[in-house]
Amino acid sequence: MTTQDAAAEAAGSGTTTDDGIVVRGVTRAFGAVQALAGVDLEARPGAVTALVGPNGSGKTTLLLVLAGLLTPDGGEVSVAGHDPVTAGPAARARTGWMPDAFGTWDSLTAREVLTTFADAYRLDRAPSRRRIDELLATVHLTEYADRPASVLSRGQKQRLGLARALVHDPQVLLLDEPASGLDPRSRVDLRQLLRRLADEGRTVLVSSHVLTELEEMSDDAVFLSRGRTVVPDTSHGVTSPGDGRRTFHVRALSLPALTAWLDAAGAAWRPDEPWTAPTTGPGGVLVEVNGDEGAAALIRDAVAGGVPLVSAAPAAGALERAYLTLEEERR
Numbered sequence: 001m002t003t004q005d006a007a008a009e010a011a012g013s014g015t016t017t018d019d020g021i022v023v024r025g026v027t028r029a030f031g032a033v034q035a036l037a038g039v040d041l042e043a044r045p046g047a048v049t050a051l052v053g054p055n056g057s058g059k060t061t062l063l064l065v066l067a068g069l070l071t072p073d074g075g076e077v078s079v080a081g082h083d084p085v086t087a088g089p090a091a092r093a094r095t096g097w098m099p100d101a102f103g104t105w106d107s108l109t110a111r112e113v114l115t116t117f118a119d120a121y122r123l124d125r126a127p128s129r130r131r132i133d134e135l136l137a138t139v140h141l142t143e144y145a146d147r148p149a150s151v152l153s154r155g156q157k158q159r160l161g162l163a164r165a166l167v168h169d170p171q172v173l174l175l176d177e178p179a180s181g182l183d184p185r186s187r188v189d190l191r192q193l194l195r196r197l198a199d200e201g202r203t204v205l206v207s208s209h210v211l212t213e214l215e216e217m218s219d220d221a222v223f224l225s226r227g228r229t230v231v232p233d234t235s236h237g238v239t240s241p242g243d244g245r246r247t248f249h250v251r252a253l254s255l256p257a258l259t260a261w262l263d264a265a266g267a268a269w270r271p272d273e274p275w276t277a278p279t280t281g282p283g284g285v286l287v288e289v290n291g292d293e294g295a296a297a298l299i300r301d302a303v304a305g306g307v308p309l310v311s312a313a314p315a316a317g318a319l320e321r322a323y324l325t326l327e328e329e330r331r
């Protein structure tokens with residue numbers, strides 16, 4: 001069985017294999033502040049899982065626990081099949097960690113920074129040298145490979161931090177606000193890279209406040225509020241995270257033709273905005289589909305059925321709407 005097969009099987013069965021992340025009832029306090037108050041989370045291989053929550057909800061604390069950099073007070077954690085506390089070296093060997101701000105040693109070159117980490121992971125020198133060259137190219141820092149890290153801009157340091165997280169070819173990637181400081185082109189590159197890593201069967205857990213960006217790259221979402229996992233109110237049409245269903249915005253030259261076809265096909269749809277009067281012209285609706293395959297089937301069948309489709313794309317804003325249903329103030 002390939003990694004992808006295993007990932008598909010895990011996704012299909014709703015269980016997480018040893019290549020994913022499982023968190024059960026994890027707690028962690030800092031003095032009187034209960035940063036994690038019982039977090040449950042599963043992130044599956046082959047998927048990008050978004051970690052979403054207001055300031056102070058515990059995202060960084062949770063990622064530090066998963067990276068083995070902070071010991072939880074209680075609960076169970078498994079990262080790529082290992083407990084980061086009791087099997088730290090084994091867990092860290094399979095985990096790539098990218099903090100929200102990557103501190104480098106300014107006197108080292110970009111290449112030396114990566115070589116230092118490769119050495120710390122006890123990787124063989126020759127293959128790791130090749131891998132470091134590839135990673136520097138992947139994050140568009142080849143030009144800076146032999147220049148001191150002190151000359152790197154904030155965004156370039158972030159990209160070096162991403163390469164650092166990947167240096168030992170980890171199964172699980174933990175990224176805390178990876179896009180902060182990145183320019184638009186680098187953000188697109190990051191999205192595509194994370195998508196590719198997930199498609200290769202890796203487990204990617206990424207926290208960000210930029211929900212539109214998370215929406216474009218994530219398959220599942222986990223919401224944190226006051227140190228707990230919460231399930232947002234999905235009664236207003238927000239796609240439930242983790243169930244593989246997605247909302248697509250579908251537009252056609254004739255709204256009546258589109259809705260009549262959707263009704264006949266038994267598809268679940270709703271207006272994309274309040275309708276004040278029946279329209280006979282062009283328009284769009286939001287349709288629930290079962291993953292990308294469901295979307296592809298919908299588009300194919302609608303076109304075959306004579307619906308004059310104009311566009312069909314993942315609906316923006318579902319994560320944001322889910323987020324806004326969380327009844328929590330920032331702390």
Ligand SMILES: Nc1ncnc2c1ncn2[C@@H]1O[C@H](COP(=O)(O)OP(=O)(O)OP(=O)(O)O)[C@@H](O)[C@H]1O
Pocket residue numbers: 030033034035053054055056057058059060061062331
């Ligand atoms: N080292 C620490 N000492 C004391 N309190 C801490 C420490 N680290 C985190 N906290 C507290 O724990 C809570 C959770 O913080 P955390 O950084 O995990 O939140 P977050 O969701 O990552 O927030 P943000 O979105 O602002 O990055 C906050 O109330 C924070 O003040």
